[in-house]
Amino acid sequence: MTVTQLTHPVLEAAQRVAVRLQQMEEVKRYRLAEEQVNKSEAVQYYIQTIKQKQKELVHAKHYQKSGYTRQLERELDQLHEQLDHLPIVREYQQSQVYVNDLLQMIKRTLLNSVDCYLSVEGGIAEPSGCGSGGACGCKSKK
Template sequence: MTTKYTKDDIIEKAREIAKMIANTEEVDFFKRAEAQINENQSVREKIASLKSLQKQAVNFQHLGKEKALKLIEGKIEAIEAEIDDLPIVQEFKQSQGDVNSLLQMVANSISNNVTNQIIEATDGDLLRGETGSQVRNSTPGSCS
């Protein structure tokens, strides 16, 4: 007899997995990179300028001042490029990608394993990805 789990059981396991993920090298690197960005005066000044320009852009857009808006948008793009070119920011974005990849890998692993468990529990065909009811109801020799 297989054990039946409740949603609460699953949420508790998810919390355990979250704690494990939060204590990986990828997340440690992400936290360090974020702290370095927050401590970097140059980055903070560029971000403050960016926010100010973005507010101006919203105001110009609201007032219908297209020429001024285009000028501000150019300045915004230039500052965004300056920020993106900083090695510290590139490291941060890389670490963000690494953490997201780890989360995606965990999500895919759970999804694939649930699917496989269902196929196996119904005496299905893992290679074809079909549950037992699909296998029983397919005609012999058909390739679906």
């Protein structure tokens, strides 16, 4: 029996979680904000201008033009600030932070749940426990 066959029910459960995540309003809001950011002419203008100024900055540093380097750094700071203050970008960033936090929480929950029952060292799974006797109910120590 292969690992895929052994974990098949787990993979199915992971797929169900992924589908449920995609159906969440927060994730839908993130996807919509991402789409709007990608289609926004204003956002694309700032992104292209920032890329151009960054290339100029690399050249200015290479040729040791310190005055021009400082000017470009100020311009880049202003462009980044203007981009970050566009309502569409703020919405995108806020939804991105929320979705990322949600995914990190799911990851920590999975890791803690698995770690409570298995200690994987050197590629070999050994029965173990978290040692706390808490939520997982184990009492063994690592």
